[in-house]
Amino acid sequence: MTEFIPPGTRHIDLPSPFPMKRGGALHGARIAYETWGELNAARDNAILIVTGLSPDAHAAANAGNPEPGWWEAMLGPGKPIDSQHWFVICVNSLGSCKGSTGPASVDPVTGELYRLEFPELSVEDGADAAAHVVRALGIEHLACLIGNSMGGMTALALLIRHPGLARNHINISGAARALPFSIAIRSLQREAIRLDPQWNLGRYDDAHYPESGMRMARKLGVITYRSALEWDGRFGRVRLDSDRADDEPFGLEFEVESYLEGHARRFVRRFDPNCYLYLSRSMDWFDLGDYCGQTLADNDEQVRLGLASIRVEKALAIGVQTDILFPLQQQQEIAEGLSAGGADSRFLPLESPQGHDAFLVDIGRFGPAVAGFLAELRGR
Numbered sequence: 398m399t400e401f402i403p404p405g406t407r408h409i410d411l412p413s414p415f416p417m418k419r420g421g422a423l424h425g426a427r428i429a430y431e432t433w434g435e436l437n438a439a440r441d442n443a444i445l446i447v448t449g450l451s452p453d454a455h456a457a458a459n460a461g462n463p464e465p466g467w468w469e470a471m472l473g474p475g476k477p478i479d480s481q482h483w484f485v486i487c488v489n490s491l492g493s494c495k496g497s498t499g500p501a502s503v504d505p506v507t508g509e510l511y512r513l514e515f516p517e518l519s520v521e522d523g524a525d526a527a528a529h530v531v532r533a534l535g536i537e538h539l540a541c542l543i544g545n546s547m548g549g550m551t552a553l554a555l556l557i558r559h560p561g562l563a564r565n566h567i568n569i570s571g572a573a574r575a576l577p578f579s580i581a582i583r584s585l586q587r588e589a590i591r592l593d594p595q596w597n598l599g600r601y602d603d604a605h606y607p608e609s610g611m612r613m614a615r616k617l618g619v620i621t622y623r624s625a626l627e628w629d630g631r632f633g634r635v636r637l638d639s640d641r642a643d644d645e646p647f648g649l650e651f652e653v654e655s656y657l658e659g660h661a662r663r664f665v666r667r668f669d670p671n672c673y674l675y676l677s678r679s680m681d682w683f684d685l686g687d688y689c690g691q692t693l694a695d696n697d698e699q700v701r702l703g704l705a706s707i708r709v710e711k712a713l714a715i716g717v718q719t720d721i722l723f724p725l726q727q728q729q730e731i732a733e734g735l736s737a738g739g740a741d742s743r744f745l746p747l748e749s750p751q752g753h754d755a756f757l758v759d760i761g762r763f764g765p766a767v768a769g770f771l772a773e774l775r776g777r
Contacts (some may be wrong), residue, residue, distance in 0.1 A: 399460035401667055402496040402688065403453050405461025406431060406489075409533045411498075411526055418525075419682075421516030425505040426756070428526050429454045429489040429496025433472060434480035436536070443536045444478065444771075445563070446487040447527055447555070449546035451668055451674045456487040457598070470760040474671055477760070477768035478543075482775060486534065490551070491526040492518040492634075492675045500599070500671035513599040517566050518675045520547070520683040524554035528562055543767075544571050545677055545756055546723065550683045553731070556707045557616040557688050564775055566712045566735070567767060569756045570720055572727040573685040573700050573734065582621050583677045586614035590670050611665040614673065616657045624719035624752035628653060697730075704734020712742040713770045715763065722753040 406429045414422035431454045436443060446456060446468075457466040457473050472478045478485055492515070494501040500515040505759045507514075531539060542563035544552025549571010556563060593610030595601055626715075632653040649655050686699030688706060712735045716728030725746055733746035747762045749755035756763050 401453070401494055401669075402429065403455045403464075405459065405464055406454055406496045407461070408496065411491075411529055412708070415526070418519040418521045419517040423498060423516065426491070426498035426502075426526075427496075428491060428498070428530050429493075430530055431455055431459060431487055433457060433459050433485040433746050434483050436484040436534075440536055441538065442482065443484045443486065443531070443534075443539050444541045444543060445527065445531055446472075446478075446485065447523070447542070447544045447551040448487065448490060449548055450490075450673070450680070451493075452489075453493070454487045454489040456485075465712075471764060471767065477764040478771065479768075483540070483771070485636050486530065488530050490525045490547070490676065491523045492672060492679065494669035494672040497526070499669070500675055501669035513671065515671070517673060518679045520550045520679050521558060522556045523551045523679070524558055527551065528555055528559045531562060534654035537562075539565075541565045541567060541691045541771065543567045543569065545569045546571060546753065547680055549723070549731075550680060551708070553685055553704070554683070556709060557685065557703065560708055562776055564710050565770075566709045566740075567574060567770060568712070568714045568728065568731050569763070570716055570723050570728065570753055571714075571731065572683075572723045573695070573704055573731055574727075574729070575681045575683055578660075580681045582617060582722065583681055586617050586750065587674050587677055589613035589617070590674060596670060599674075601670065607667070607670050608665050611668070611670055611673070612658075612661040615661040615664045619657060619660050621722045622752060622754040624721065624750055627752060630750065632656065690757040700730065701734050701737065704731060705737040707735055707738050707740075709735060709738075709740045711770070711774070712736075712740045713745060713766070714742070715745045715747065715766055717747050717749045717752060717755045717759075719750055720753045720755070 408427040411426040416422045452467045455466040456468040465480050472480035474481045489495045491498040492499040500511045504511045549568045590610035596607040635652040685703035689702035690698045702704045714728040714732035716725040729744045736742035749759040
C-alpha cells in the first residue's frame with residue numbers, strides 16, 4: 398500500500414527514538430502538518446487543531462495546496478478561525494496514512510512496511526507527537542487548542558501530559574473516555590476488516606486490498622456519524638429508480654443504501670486498513686480517569702478528577718443533541734471537569750440534526766460559537 402499524502406504537506410521529525418505509551422519506540426518518525434496565517438512577534442497567536450480519525454492535515458486551502466480542505470468553511474481569512482488574526486497549525490495524527498508515520502510507513506530499521514509490527518498506538522502518543530510539533534515551530538504557549546471527535550480526546554491528553562502548553566481549549570464533539578456503545582461500534586468495524594480474507598493479517602497490497610471489510614467498516618461509521626433524524630429527512634423510504642436498482646438478490650433497493658455504498662467506495666482506497674485498525678483501537682483505550690492519581694470504584698469520579706487536574710484559563714465544550722457516537726453528556730462532563738480545575742469553562746449543547754458530523758457541515762451553528770470564543774481571547 399502507498400501513503401496518501403496531500404500536496405503541500407510539510408513534516409517535522411520526531412525525536413528518535415520516540416517512546417510509545419504502551420511500550421516500544423519509533424525511529425525516524427515524522428508528523429505531517431500544514432499552517433495558515435502568520436505567527437506574530439510575540440509568538441502568542443498560535444492555534445493547534447487536532448483531528449478525528451480520518452482527516453489529513455489539510456483543513457483548508459492555503460498557499461501550499463489551493464484545494465478545499467476538510468474544514469474549509471471554518472478556517473481561513475474572515476472565517477470563524479480567522480487566519481488574518483491567528484497562526485493556525487493542523488497536524489495529521491501519528492498512526493495515520495496521510496503523511497505522518499503509521500503502520501503504512503516504512504520501518505527504517507527493517508526497510509519493510511511496519512504493518513502489524515507498528516507499536517501499540519495510544520491517543521497519548523498522538524498528543525505527545527502534536528506537542529512536539531508545536532515546540533519545534535518555536536511556540537511555547539498556544540493561544541488555543543482545538544480538538545474534534547478523536548481530536549477532542551487527543552487534546553485532553555495533550556493538556557494533561559503537557560501542562561502549560563495551551564492556555565485555552567475548544568473541545569468539539571470529543572470525550573474524556575470511550576463509552577461502551579462507541580467501543581462496540583468500533584469493534585464491529587475492526588472485525589469487518591479483520592474477517593476480510595484479503596486483509597491477510599495485515600499483509601495486503603494494492604492488488605489484494607480488503608475492500609469489502611473497509612466498505613463495511615466505513616458504512617458502520619457513517620451510520621453513527623449522522624442521526625436517525627437526518628437519515629429520515631434526507632432519504633425517507635425513497636427507492637432507487639428501476640434503472641439504478643441493484644439487480645443482485647437482496648441488493649441495493651433504497652436511496653439510503655446507495656448513498657452509503659457510494660460514500661464507502663470513495664473512502665476505501667484512500668485510507669490504509671491497518672492505520673484504521675490502530676487509530677480505532679487507540680480511542681477505545683483512552684480514559685482520562687487513568688490520570689486522576691488513584692483507582693476508584695466509580696469511573697465517573699475518576700474521570701472528573703482527571704479533568705480537574707487540567708489547567709487552562711478558558712474552555713468551551715460543544716456537543717450535539719443528536720450525536721450517538723460521542724453523546725452530549727460527554728461534552729458536559731468535559732466542561733464541568735475543567736471548571737472544577739479552575740477554568741472559565743462553558744458547555745454549549747447544539748440542536749443540529751446532523752449528529753456527530755455536525756461540526757463538519759453545520760457551520761451555521763458551530764461557526765458563531767467558535768468565532769465568539771476566539772474573539773473573547775482577542776479581547777473583542
